[in-house]
Amino acid sequence: MTELKISGAAARAAPTGLLFLAITSVGWGLNWPVMKLILSEWPPLSARGLTGVVGAALLAVLALARGHSLAVPRAMWPRLLLSAFLNVTVWMTLMGLALLWLPASEAAVIAYTMPVWAALLAWLMLGERMSWTRMAALLMAFAGIAALMGGNGLNASMEKLPGVVMVLVGAFAFALGTVAAKRLPLALPLLSSAALQIGLGCVPVALAGLLVEHPDVRALSGVGWGLMAYMTVVQFCIAYVCWFAALQRLPASVAAIGTLAVPVIGVVASAVALHEPLGWGQIGALIFTLAGVVLATRS
Numbered sequence: 001m002t003e004l005k006i007s008g009a010a011a012r013a014a015p016t017g018l019l020f021l022a023i024t025s026v027g028w029g030l031n032w033p034v035m036k037l038i039l040s041e042w043p044p045l046s047a048r049g050l051t052g053v054v055g056a057a058l059l060a061v062l063a064l065a066r067g068h069s070l071a072v073p074r075a076m077w078p079r080l081l082l083s084a085f086l087n088v089t090v091w092m093t094l095m096g097l098a099l100l101w102l103p104a105s106e107a108a109v110i111a112y113t114m115p116v117w118a119a120l121l122a123w124l125m126l127g128e129r130m131s132w133t134r135m136a137a138l139l140m141a142f143a144g145i146a147a148l149m150g151g152n153g154l155n156a157s158m159e160k161l162p163g164v165v166m167v168l169v170g171a172f173a174f175a176l177g178t179v180a181a182k183r184l185p186l187a188l189p190l191l192s193s194a195a196l197q198i199g200l201g202c203v204p205v206a207l208a209g210l211l212v213e214h215p216d217v218r219a220l221s222g223v224g225w226g227l228m229a230y231m232t233v234v235q236f237c238i239a240y241v242c243w244f245a246a247l248q249r250l251p252a253s254v255a256a257i258g259t260l261a262v263p264v265i266g267v268v269a270s271a272v273a274l275h276e277p278l279g280w281g282q283i284g285a286l287i288f289t290l291a292g293v294v295l296a297t298r299s
Contacts, residue, residue, distance in 0.1 A: 029265025088201020
């Protein structure tokens with residue numbers, strides 16, 4: 001599958017793009033409590049970096065088995081490295097470290113300020129039209145997110161400040177990477193593109209983890225190995241591929257707003273797996289957020 005030339009301003013939400021976006025949202029939403037749980041056994045950079053490298057290797061094998069080339073034209077290398085850095089390296093590093101200061105549900109909610117940055121950048125860099133419907137959807141979704149933050153008792157204390165800053169910087173970087181992927185598309189098969197972006201993005205994260213954290217595989221329990229397998233297969237091999245596929249089919253702002261389903265899933269999953277707060281106020285906020293996502297995908 002090569003790049004699809006879709007006008008950012010005029011593209012409508014293709015059904016297949018929405019399906020890929022839904023798969024991404026579920027995979028990434030469930031990954032928040034998974035990552036929080038793995039931190040009790042393994043350090044963050046090693047957990048994210050090494051699972052990403054393994055996931056990229058699996059995707060590369062699959063790409064080659066399907067007859068796709070991993071060769072990158074010289075002109076594509078700057079785009080590839082930029083996308084890998086913004087969409088993978090910065091995001092993986094900062095989100096993993098932020099969980100040392102924040103509960104998974106709070107980190108997931110703050111991270112999805114990303115659609116605001118993406119919508120603004122798409123308007124400035126791609127000329128995507130911010131219709132009244134799309135703006136209403138964004139406001140609805142973020143009203144729900146704001147209520148969710150209040151319902152979870154988010155306390156931006158000095159103790160949590162490093163985590164909050166890391167999440168916000170990571171969210172802006174991912175938004176910039178989302179818009180850059182539309183502005184500077186990669187003329188590569190989808191599986192090859194995903195394998196290369198994830199691999200190039202996760203290698204420095206993994207190396208930093210090995211040098212600084214000195215992970216020990218003997219510290220992983222059976223559950224820990226299962227969580228690592230989830231991160232490798234679902235987060236990287238499935239969710240990231242679906243994200244790149246969704247970006248080929250949807251306007252950048254719609255794809256970004258659609259990911260607001262991720263914190264909804266993340267908060268619910270964290271409540272179940274980690275016993276983090278989830279009351280009627282949070283449930284109402286989640287429903288309002290999802291309503292905004294649905295409106296955005298119909299714009």
